[in-house]
Amino acid sequence: MGSHGLRQASVPDAEVAAALVDRRVVVLSAVSVCLALVATATAQLLTGLIGLVTNLAFYGRLSTAFVSPAGHGLGARVLLIPSAGALLVGLMARFGSPAIRGHGIPEAMERVLFAQSRIPPRMTVLKPLSAAISIGTGGPFGAEGPIIATGGALGSLVGQVLTVTADERKTLLAAGAVAGMAATFGTPVSAVLLAIELLLFEYRPRSVIPVALASATASAARLALVGGAPVFTMPDLAQPSGAALASYIVLGAIVGVAAVLVTRALYRLEDGFERLPVHWMWWPALGGLAVGAAGYVAPRTLGVGYDNIDDILAGTLVGRAALVFCAFKLFSWIVALASGTSGGTLAPLFTLGGGLGSVLGGLAVAVAPSLGIDVRIAALVGMAAMFAGASRALLASVVFAFEATRQPIGLLPLLGGCTAAFLVSSLLMKNSIMTEKIARRGARVPSEYRPDFLDQVLVADCATRELVTLRFDQTIDSVRAWLGAGGPGTRHTGFPVLDAAGTLIGVVTRTDLFDAARAGDQLVTAAIKRAPVVISEQSTVRGAADRMLVEGVGRLVVVKPEDPTRVVGIITRSDLLGAHRRRLDEASRTDALLSLRKMPSVSRMPGIQRLWSKKPPEPPAPSTRP
Template sequence: MAPSEPVRIPPQVPPGEGAAAGTGQPFRPGEARTPRITAVLDGRVAFLGLLATALGLALGFIAEGLLRLIGLVTNLAYYHRFSSSFTSPAGHHLGWGALFVPVAGGLVVGLMARYGSTAIRGHGIPEAMEQILLNESRIPPRITLLKPLSAAVAIGTGGPFGAEGPIIATGGALGSLVGQFIAMSALERKTLLAAGAAAGMAATFGSPVSAVVLAVELLLFEYHPRSIIPVVLASVAATAVRYSLVGSAPVFSMPILASPTGTALGIYIAVGALMGLASVGVTKAVYHLEDTFERLPIHWMWWPALGGLAVGLIGLWVPRTLGVGYENIQGVLSAQLVGTTLLTLFVAKFLSWAIALGSGTSGGTLAPLFTLGGALGALTGGLLAALFPHLGVDPRICALVGMAAIFAGASRTMLASAIFVFETTLQPLGLLPLLGGCAAAYLVSALIMRRSIMTEKLARRGVRVPEEYASDYLDQLLVRDFASRNVLTLNADDTLREARAWLEADARGAAHHGFPVIDGEGRALGVLTRRDLLDPARTPDAPLRSLIGRPLAVALEGNSLREAADHMVRERVGRLLILDEAQRVVGILTRSDLLEAHAERLRHSERALARDAGAPLPRPGQAG
């Protein structure tokens, strides 16, 4: 029996008297099933890659269409003209009349959420994560239409959000929709959802690498070729469409940066740590405002209109806060916004965005956080450059670090944040400060705040979100290293009466619950449990071979413990025989052996922690 090939596989049968359930045909003792060998990739991944590529191409055009839809709503609401050009509402001439535009937009979004779908509320990524974790990545089809429409209304009427969040949510919904129309597993559907989301982000900003990394850090909950390849193909396809439509120039252009000195690099990392503190404050403020809205004695449908009122009032004070505000990010990075203008933008944008998002309207977090982080970073850098000019601090690099680090701290997407700012500015000399600043922000945020702005809402609903991606421990271990070698076997030609007598006389049998049955040549025919042997309904004079009621569930010494554990679940057994090539029993693997493997992992971990802390080491067999 070759290690990678299963032996003859008869139909699955439950314990019985030797007949295959539902077939009426007896099986031959000795027939066995071995674990499925785990494959890294198969032809199905190529099929998903083709679907993801088509999805990416479609989302390249959809993203452009949503931007034009936002532009159309903005032009109609603020300039009373029919045009789809993407423009800022900050230059309107409505006077006090502009106060009611965000209110009207909030009212429309509230109606769409109540009578369409409540899933359009919020910035979309937590909702997509919830569908992945709880609903096999099945997003209702109507979200594919309602999410972009509601976002276009909210942002076009002055909502202080970026277009990327709704586009990411729309892409994820479209990927899920494709996965629901075509027969596929939940894992494959999740891959298409993540591919759609990544394609939406890549199509908006021309940032395929950060889009892939964001999908890994927030949506896939794994790093595996079967998932990464389709996501990459979707992101590249969407970016290609963007390049064909608007060109390949960076979204946020800025002057060429100088290489940072060692001292300046340390300061940029400290700025990242400051952004980590800011991300904690921003996250807590958003959820505090959300809790405040929850306590209002009116239906939640009206909350976006109230949030719109705050947006309108703040917009009268600082018109720059209205709309997506990409021009604000551009102004911060090119040092066109400085001093009190920056400080006013930071305060006003934060209040407008936090209140609007807390009200449950449809909008995103990425662009507003980049605006806040960029403004705060530029302010810090400008102050340091004025007070300590000899340090060589560049306020523009501080703005870059602030943008990426505040999002890294708030969302816990350290790599995606750093790569995104690099891709959207194409400043290679800023990459090192970005990595250091994002790492510092992530560290500070994680030490202070248990959950991120993406996962807090899910945690409040009782959803547990994976926070670490590690290789499967059981997949690294082999059966031969954990199988028990002291196997007690029964002779197939013995009678049940003889087996019972042996159980009563031999104390060794008391520690075992399953016994392999072997023939005269030592080959395994099946397994009988203690319950089988002591069943009073059995005929005492029946030979043991006649009591075998199901095919053998076996493993080979070269199988991994993960393959063996999965095989136990499929076969609904608590033990697997370990056979050699002649089908002779050389060991047995039980559920207790699998637990012992995990206990060994815990002991190693606790020894390392105890060694670092100077505490007594755990004793062998003590898992803590």
Template structure:
């Protein structure tokens, strides 16, 4: 690898290494740095890093509470709309920390078709008269502000984004809450950075810290949240960035543990270490899911292009897309809402072959059309359900035809979940670490590594941009 030389005498300026393809400079390399006549300042903890770290701790706690309040608001709207009550706001998973109330058990019949459309209309109205920046699934919008606007997110996004997401998801929209929560946490960090006298880079760190804290608070996955920030928001591995973000995620998870306990969000029964044939199967599953990740990404933006041709004002598009979600939700109620209980069922092996095919297909159609209509909602949970269904379906097929491979359908589902996220977002390490932290099954690490690697390679070969960057690329 040839490193760029950005000083007249040919020496590297380590202060710019975060924007190159070089390895990060670690403090342990101090002697080597001196020998190469390279300054050490980028490896040191300065008073500015301590200041930003202190702000990140406060931000982590605030973002954690905001994330939990948003989840409670989603549950409240779901409880009122689908069950006509306010008695189960904490939901059946409160002891696990995901505390999500499912709308799948409603008895509304065909009336359920209208509820997502009402939420979509609310999101469209807020986008038109509030800010169109609330549309989308959160992470691409945060990336765009970092890349093009010095990490400055308008203050009104801090309340418009979670409010619009609460309406769309609470009324049955087939989205995850994690995207809006990440976006809201990032907006809080950006707001703090704009109110205080900090540099553009420090504001970026605060934005990433808030976003990572939101994710960590929902899923209890601090390391995955840190890696997500590095892969999608920070674009560097340096103490000035890692230390504040790490402290923010630890603080957020501490708040979550204090409130809801330390159980994994997606509890998975203990599984055995896979044998050679089973491991090879999981790698193949990851590769096939990699093809699916390309298709899913192209489908989302293809639907966006179709809505651009609809001869009505864009404010109405989310309601139109949500009508489709409502019809599908009437046919298969499990497709409605956040659906973390469906992820539970997948990693526990509770879905049969017919359910895997039906649910995975309908969830895909519902989510792609709804998200492509320009509403507000997350991508991670729907991708996990789609990829998990496909992975479990493939694993089940291999188990029927080649039983001596000893393929575990639960591991196949988890590999499918991680692989579709790795392929569609190219957040390769995040997919692996997140899947481990939310299930705490060490036996799944090797299948996850193999499956996500295969998915990443397929995606990189077939798709130039990702589900996170395509929107930014289209805007130039």
């Protein structure tokens, strides 16, 4: 049968290839658990480092206690401290790594999407150090953003040291990131949801299991280190009435508009800094002046400000005081972040949203007390809705607010308010606060996670069943003559070759046949150049497409899963494209029906009856056997 060393290729086990989990997932989970412990320790270290810088800068003492800068007694000297810290960050970015600038999460997203989840190892040191300096000297950011970025950098570093695939490295990056968030807030479920919505861009057991275990491990470690109290304390809430629930949804929509305005203001300020006639290294120092000015007038705007969120949710920071505070916090935060310093978005967005929700709730109580609005629930909804509208992480926002306060009564208002904010934001803004920077660089960020259509269709459903085959004892000249005659089946480009028992021994193409040396008695088996590439009829079309790509072929012979030598069909690249025909047809029919509903009289137009009765497309006509 020729001297090309023909061997029967094994059937690609599509079920194993697409298995939910395998032993590598177990190994990856074990690595993620260890990574979570390291990330938790790193989070505690960063928190202590922020406390050290804060105590040195504002109180002149050596202590790692996590304190607020608001109680300083520096007077006008406070104007210079944030600028000095930001200048150090600018120098670190200029001579260390420009990647330390910005929110943290968008940079991690960019590495996931366009750099195979590879983050430079030096980021594991530079990011937390720059964040500690920035926040410790009064920067109006939360510690969670830099901790998430640092955890992601640790996961990426582990993924670069170990022999893993790009997908597995992405999982490790996400595991490190969620461990950082869970170690900061003790919110394991929302951390996993945040990873799914902003980092993984998928929902697969192979990635979710290691990430979830990392989040649970970090939360357990936090529990052992700092206790299990919720990060934000709220008094027990009363069940809201139907009118109050409707009001919280409206409040969420208003906060969604505010989230859009905040995002646009942030990026317009970034554009303004881009036009400054000075090197970007100096921009953080300029932004630090704004932070110092705001801190001089409103000291509570300095630093992390978790205590501010606590006061807003507890109902002790309300009314005009909350409004003035939020105005200065917004000014301080967006100017500092737009200047390119090292900071985050989560805590500032929670603070602004909570303050706005509290103010709107207070107004509603004053105007319509019969609605039964609770200002504390309004603040909780506003806090989560601001983040949902700005980041588009809907589920993470809802669950975070619940986990951070442990108030189950707030779940229903949170779901309604965050969904309203998400809807308004999606209508008014193309990109989120996390993706706008990436989109401006000409890249597209996935915003919808849908199952792969090809992964839902079996090869058996779209393969050609009527084969045009060649016998092993046919000569090349006879086959050439048959092809030249142009009869039925001669227009195909590939032909399975069977032996006397009907068993597959190879595949030849038209090119193989016409490139073969001319010899009257040479058999077609001499034109076979490689072992046949086959696929089970129970495999998915996605598996078929992947196998074509890996093997570098344009067709696969379809076989029975229990007998890889029994040929039942063939699938080509054209068949793969044809598999989409049903989806496109259904989408077209749905669009047409929606259009018709807008025009009631259109059903009397010519040809419409044919549209209504249109049947699904017939499968391609079978090939004719020679």
